[in-house]
Amino acid sequence: MELTTAGMKARLLVGLLAVSPLLTVVSAQQTCKLKAKFNLNGFKNKDNKDIVLGGMFPVHNRLASSNDSTSSMPTSSDCEGFNFRAFRWAQTMRFVIDEINIRKDLLPNITLGYVIYDSCFTISKSVEGTLTYLTGQDEAVPNYRCGSGAPLAALVGAGGSALSIATARILGLYYFPQVCFASRVSLVTTFQFPSFLRTIPNDNYQSKAMAQLVVNFGWTWVGTIAADDDYGKYGIKLFKEEVEKAGRIVDTIKKSTANIIVVFSSDVDFSPLMEELVNHNITNKTWIASEAWVTSALISMQEYYPILRGTIGFAIKRAVISGLFEFLNKIDPYYMRLRMETPIYSSNITESRIHTLNAIGQRICTGKETPESINNTYYDVSQLRITYSVYKAVYTVAYALHYMATCKEGKGPFVGNTCANISNFEPWQLMYYLKNLKFTALDNEAVFFNANGDVDAYYDILNWQINKDGKIRYVKIGYYNGTAPTGQEMSITNNSVMWNTNNFTQLPSGTRKGIRQGEPVCCFDCIPCADGEITNGNRECIQCGTDYWSNAKKDACVPKEIEFLAYDEALGITLIAVSVFGACVAFAVVIIYIIYRNTPLVKANDIVLTFFIQFSLIITFLSSITFVGQPQPWSCMTRHVSLALGFAICLSCIMGKTIVLMFSARAAKSKTPEKVNSEPIKPIHQKIIALVGSLIQVCGCTIWLILYPPYPVKNTASQNIKIILECSEGNIVFICCIFGYDVLLALLGFVFAFIARKLPDNFNEGKFVTFGMLVFFIVWSSFVPAYLSTRGKFMVAVHIFAILASSFGLLACIFVPKCYIIVLKPERNTDELVKSQPKLIDKSAPGTSTSLSSEINSTTVSTVSMTD
DSSP, X not given: OOOOHHHHHHHHHTTSBOOOOOOBOOOSSOOBOOSSBOOOOEEEEOTTOSEEEEEEEOOXXXXXXXXXXXXXXXXXXXXXXXXXXXXXXXXXXXXXXXXXXXXXXXXXXXXXXXXXXXXXXXXXXXXXXHHHHHHSSSSOOTTOOOOOSSOEEEEEOOSSHHHHHHHHHHHGGGTOXXXXXXXXXXXXXXXXXXXXXXXXXXHHHHHHHHHHHHHHTTOOOEEEEEOOHHHHHHOHHHHHHHHHXXXXXXXXXXXXXXXXXXXXXXXHHHHHHHHHHHHTTOOSOEEEEOTTTTTOTTTSOGGGHHHHTTOEEEEOOOOOOTTHHHHHHTOOHHHHHHTOOOOSSOOOOOHHHHHHHTOOSSSOOOSOOOGGGOOOGGGOOTTOSHHHHHHHHHHHHHHHHHHHHTOOXXXXXXXXXXXXXXXXXXXXXXXXXXXXOEEEOGGGOEEEOOTTSOOOOEEEEEEEEEOTTSOEEEEEEEEEETTSOTTOSEEEOGGGOOOSSSSTTOOOOOOEEEEOTTSOTTOEEEEOOOTTEEEOSSSSEEEOOTTEEEOTTSSSEEEOEEEOOOTTSHHHHHHHHHHHHHHXXXXXXXXXXXXXXXXXXXXXXXXXXXXXXXXXXXXXXXXXXXXXXXXXXXXXHHHHHHHHHHHHHHHHHHHHHHHHHHHHHHHHHOSOHHHHTOOOSOHHHHHHHHHHHHHHHHHHHHHHHHHSOOEEEEEOSSOTTEEEEEEEOSOHHHHHHHHHHHHHHHHHHHHHHHHTTTOOSXXXXXHHHHHHHHHHHHHHHHHHHHHHTOOTHHHHHHHHHHHHHHHHHHHHHHHHHHHIIIIIOGGGOSHHHHSOOOOBOOSSSTTTOOBOSSOOOOOSSOOOOOOO
């Protein structure tokens, strides 16, 4: 047989006892009578107890309609709309008191009792319960304490903020302690409510947390909904009827362009609005929940999930309370009738009254149902948050009483170092211990109150997601710690959030506001920000920093991509491999010259200059490696200086060799035998020319490094979305002078070699040097436009390519022909190869013929025929 919610309500309600105060005589001389009858439901267990704690919980949601007839004495209304969650809170207070009573380390030899009332989620019932609690006689007689027996210690309750404030105004008059478990409103201060404490964080923290949440996700257009206290507390029915009638709030939500809606409301107030939202099928909003309803079973129902899917909200700390579930399972109507605790009124509960109060739905509860057959929020102990706050509130009073009871005379906190009498203490004495209290609750949580009666704020940030079985689950995606340093209060794992969008992982984003001419300021267009800007919720966009760029949604600045030619990428590896290969080839030429140093062709060349040329080429090949990798100060200086010096040494040595070729060519054209056979440039002069040419560059590079050394820079101007790491040359004048000098040496070497290109020898080296210098000029001439048209790592790659191409060009054109003869054609490497061809001088007919009558002695000019 299926058990309805009404049946469950009847089974649990047997513990809520009705109160009907009668006419009361205050003294023998004067009769005091009440002007109305009160109807309070609650639990009472105070007989034979040492100290009594009061409690007030919103076990019902609203007042029931009553007879407005004035033909009989008025009676306060009954309550309706059973709240299983709040009933669990009330039962938790009973459970904790029972737990404290059996402890030996807390309040030994002192037994706690309780009186618990139902506030019905209304201010009127809260005031009734407070006054009745203060009198001690189950009657609301203001300013009188008529009851006898155990002293009243404190009140735990009364529920939400409006209810707790109503009771705090009364209790504060007597400085009577009140520890609230669910009042979050920030208006409560010690000045207005001197005896008010709470075990739930102040809403100031939650407001800040919500604001940080909006900023964290970059939302710039957010709607808000807040419960109207008067409207919501005194007339939920009227509120629901108004919503259904005009649909004002629902229509506003439907037409609004805001996709993010923050709701500050209790679950009871928010529930009627949710029903209308479901009727209108509004499913395109993301809801930000306040702590009051984020884990409420009244809101997290299956039919609401299409509307509230992806909701993000704040929840206070949760805990596992050992033994509570078993305690809750012990409560059923049949069991309670057999084991009825001392009631507030006569215990003549009848089956007829149970049936009368609970005949809701298709059948009536019999009172013999078992808890195991019900799946209800009353038994849900998976999200004990407010319940844990009740747990802490009761223990707060218990620990304060314990410290009061264990006070030693002469060391007390009151005037004259006295202590309070635990059997007859004043409310203000207990308040001292409450305000100076510090104890450890579950999970080693330290509980204490600040000067305003508040506890530290810590919230779990929850996201509504759905299980595979279709049930809602609360997934923790972060936290907010109000005591953390500024800027570090909130932590959120964005990639674990499920959103209420077509793509469940897509974050809603906003745009900047564009003014509509001639319309109110509240009307605007949403205009996307430009690249590199993000929205800030106003009419302007925020420009991202130099090292940042806007993401695709324009709602966050993200670091730009960093680019440089890395060692581990294919292009960098290839260029390094080619550089090393070129250096190995140049070194191989050196080895060949050393091995064949006694052959005529090698001896005919200045081997010292040849070695210096090969050494400089090795430097230029290896210098290209320093262009790869992230620029560093040492690499920026090394790459430019090694390149400049390497080419300067190479070109100076080539100029020293070609100047001899030029003078030999001029002498070969002379008709005077003395000039033909003369040696205008000696080998030492060649070395001096090469040395001087190299030293000039060394001096220039030294001055450059001292005054304006190259250094690494971050180029953010070339590409918007990238930071290019490159080297700055330091000073444009110096870089032009340094490499301009290399160009000058290359130009002189080319001119000297070009003049000697037609030297009538068997092996004319001037011709090969000319080809080598032409390759050098072609490479670097094409390099300039290619270099200027590229950016980033490809610009560096073009630079390296120019170095390698020019170096290979010089190596191939000048030394490959010689190595070809030395290694592959050794039979032609003879003395005849390096001697000049015979030339006859005919003075009678100058320039018309050549004569073989005289032979010009071979000089240092290499002569060989390249034909077989």
